Amino acid sequence: YINPPTNKSFTIEVQAFLPNQQNDRQVLLQKISKDLSQGFTLHLEPSSTSTVDGVFIITSGSVNNYVTASLTKGKFNHICVSLNRDAGSNFLQFFVDEKLTSESKKEKSFQDITDNSDLLIGSGSSFYFNNILTTPTQTFSGTLDELRIFHSYRTQQQQSLYSSKGLYASDSLKLYYRFNEPSSSLSSNINDPVNSIVLDSSGNSLHSFVSNC
Numbered sequence: 001y002i003n004p005p006t007n008k009s010f011t012i013e014v015q016a017f018l019p020n021q022q023n024d025r026q027v028l029l030q031k032i033s034k035d036l037s038q039g040f041t042l043h044l045e046p047s048s049t050s051t052v053d054g055v056f057i058i059t060s061g062s063v064n065n066y067v068t069a070s071l072t073k074g075k076f077n078h079i080c081v082s083l084n085r086d087a088g089s090n091f092l093q094f095f096v097d098e099k100l101t102s103e104s105k106k107e108k109s110f111q112d113i114t115d116n117s118d119l120l121i122g123s124g125s126s127f128y129f130n131n132i133l134t135t136p137t138q139t140f141s142g143t144l145d146e147l148r149i150f151h152s153y154r155t156q157q158q159q160s161l162y163s164s165k166g167l168y169a170s171d172s173l174k175l176y177y178r179f180n181e182p183s184s185s186l187s188s189n190i191n192d193p194v195n196s197i198v199l200d201s202s203g204n205s206l207h208s209f210v211s212n213c
Helices: 156-162
Strands: 010-018 026-032 038-044 051-060 063-072 075-084 091-096 099-103 127-129 132-134 143-150 173-177
Touching (some): 010 038, 010 063, 038 127, 051 091, 063 075, 063 091, 063 099
Antiparallel strands (some): 010 143, 091 099, 143 173
């Protein structure tokens, strides 16, 4: 469900609050094979200023491409990254707060990414960035909300209309974590595993768990 498909656009949307503090390299979202040959990573580069570069990378065999954008610390950033295959294109695009901030310098064609690795949120392993093996040195510090993965392209109008609104299940919506599980689903025992459940609202039942928080 959440691998970038062949011949369709692929989009990730998330609201990310980034603390106004120094950070090392951190992964927001990653799904990558053990041999690092297939998958995607959304990460933050090291920064000691009030802004930080976000980077979205897709790798498929010998083909990889990436796009970067500046994010602001001390606030929520609405991040939308896409592999735009509409109208026959194959560009990576990075939107911040519903504005197209950057586009990959090169257009590259990816095959289907079919690895069965786990989707990791807030942590990750080594990956290739600009053909250099890169390793995150911190788990993510901040807040993530309204994480969505689509097998479609999200226009700026769609982003603006729904960046702060809930979505209904649809064919293109493959994963949807609201991170606001109702209190009725939780236990009064803070050590009860039910309290770490994250519910998928896409209709695909890709429920998960939070660990080490």
